[in-house]
Amino acid sequence: MGRRARGRRNVVNRNLLSMTVLPLLICLLVVSTSYILVKGYIARTEADAQHLLTARSERLLDLIDPEETRTDYAAIKLEVDTIMTQFSEKLTQRLQELSRLWMLLSMVGIIGSVYLSFAVGHRLQRGEERIQRVKKEKEEIYQVYQEVISAVTQGTLRLISPEEYRSLCSQEKPMLTVEIIGREDIPRCRDAVDHLFQGLLPNWQNPMRYRILISLSEAVTNVVKHTPGGLLQVFLDADGPRLHIVDRGPGLNLRKLPYMVFLKGFSTSQSFGYGFPIILRYMREVAVCTGDDGTKLVLRPQLDDDTTGQHRVI
Amino acid sequence: MLNVTIAGKTPDVRILLEGDLDMFTGEALDKVVERIEPALVTSVTFSLSGLNFIDSTGIGQLIHYYRTFGQREIPVYLDNDNQDIEEVIQLIGLRELMG
Numbered sequence: 001m002g003r004r005a006r007g008r009r010n011v012v013n014r015n016l017l018s019m020t021v022l023p024l025l026i027c028l029l030v031v032s033t034s035y036i037l038v039k040g041y042i043a044r045t046e047a048d049a050q051h052l053l054t055a056r057s058e059r060l061l062d063l064i065d066p067e068e069t070r071t072d073y074a075a076i077k078l079e080v081d082t083i084m085t086q087f088s089e090k091l092t093q094r095l096q097e098l099s100r101l102w103m104l105l106s107m108v109g110i111i112g113s114v115y116l117s118f119a120v121g122h123r124l125q126r127g128e129e130r131i132q133r134v135k136k137e138k139e140e141i142y143q144v145y146q147e148v149i150s151a152v153t154q155g156t157l158r159l160i161s162p163e164e165y166r167s168l169c170s171q172e173k174p175m176l177t178v179e180i181i182g183r184e185d186i187p188r189c190r191d192a193v194d195h196l197f198q199g200l201l202p203n204w205q206n207p208m209r210y211r212i213l214i215s216l217s218e219a220v221t222n223v224v225k226h227t228p229g230g231l232l233q234v235f236l237d238a239d240g241p242r243l244h245i246v247d248r249g250p251g252l253n254l255r256k257l258p259y260m261v262f263l264k265g266f267s268t269s270q271s272f273g274y275g276f277p278i279i280l281r282y283m284r285e286v287a288v289c290t291g292d293d294g295t296k297l298v299l300r301p302q303l304d305d306d307t308t309g310q311h312r313v314i
Numbered sequence: 315m316l317n318v319t320i321a322g323k324t325p326d327v328r329i330l331l332e333g334d335l336d337m338f339t340g341e342a343l344d345k346v347v348e349r350i351e352p353a354l355v356t357s358v359t360f361s362l363s364g365l366n367f368i369d370s371t372g373i374g375q376l377i378h379y380y381r382t383f384g385q386r387e388i389p390v391y392l393d394n395d396n397q398d399i400e401e402v403i404q405l406i407g408l409r410e411l412m413g
Contacts, residue, residue, distance in 0.1 A: 183337050187339075190367070206398050207398050207401065211398075221369065224337065278370055
């Protein structure tokens with residue numbers, strides 16, 4: 001996984017933490033503090049009642065005559081009323097305290113939530129701005145890269161966007177479609193194109209024929225060597241035939257593209273080795289659209305005798 | 315399709331290739347070359363005149379044989395009169411490599 005992908009994942013993780021874990025922690029803190037406070041108050045209220053009863057029980061016992069001759073029921077009633085009144089006052093006092101604490105906790109919760117919302121919102125906004133800035137920088141670098149590649153290859157090689165690629169093949173139906181799965185599909189693609197162009201192009205003969213077939217072979221071999229598979233499609237427009245070689249691989253590493261293009265024999269698990277310089281030598285125009293969903297190579301063959309590629313730098 | 319036959323007798327082996335040499339057919343050539351006993355040969359010549367097609371994978375295979383036999387000081391030669399194939403061989407730099 002690339003450094004950028006890891007960075008993006010870290011930003012996502014931090015945002016996820018801010019948005020879900022922190023508010024949950026605050027809620028948990030408020031709820032658990034409330035629970036502990038309520039429990040404490042119940043215990044203190046019980047203790048108050050206990051204390052009250054203990055203090056008054058002796059006085060009550062004094063008022064009760066074991067022989068029931070001198071029991072002062074009016075005094076007992078007064079004592080019980082006093083106990084009830086004091087207990088009720090204590091209870092009211094505790095409830096008021098609890099209510100005040102509850103209010104305080106609610107305020108803390110509300111202020112915390114509001115602060116977090118603002119903080120998270122601000123952070124998300126900053127994250128979004130940063131993503132946009134990086135995206136813009138990437139687009140600018142890609143544009144410069146596109147221009148440099150095109151200039152150095154004298155317009156032969158172009159990097160195109162997925163939108164450009166879609167517009168290339170949205171209005172036409174392919175004249176030929178061959179699925180690329182295994183190595184047996186390499187000669188199958190060559191034979192199919194050879195057969196199609198034989199009926200399509202009046203001057204279909206070597207060396208032009210060989211140069212187109214070897215370029216196709218290099219592109220299809222690359223699909224077989226380095227990707228799970230793909231597709232060959234041949235389109236025809238006013239400018240002549242176009243060979244589309246589409247794969248389902250991980251995409252090309254654009255940083256290594258100059259090495260693939262200009263360094264003969266340079267090979268990584270993603271490169272064309274000798275193949276790409278051959279393609280660039282023999283094709284009039286090569287368009288590459290690459291991304292996480294694979295690579296699309298569009299080859300526009302040179303259809304006259306001037307296919308030696310001698311005039312090119314490649 | 316690729317037909318591979320050993321024409322010359324040891325110690326100078328001549329391998330005739332007919333058809334297409336690419337990633338699909340390369341294995342057939344490998345099987346024949348593996349049968350050559352290096353101790354019994356003084357040179358190996360690949361005759362490409364019967365080839366209709368060779369791509370960079372096929373040429374890469376020839377470079378591999380050149381290096382493998384070269385390690386045992388056995389020279390490898392290419393015999394070719396197909397102009398289209400010669401153009402690709404030179405483009406990749408095989409002639410340069412083989413001196």
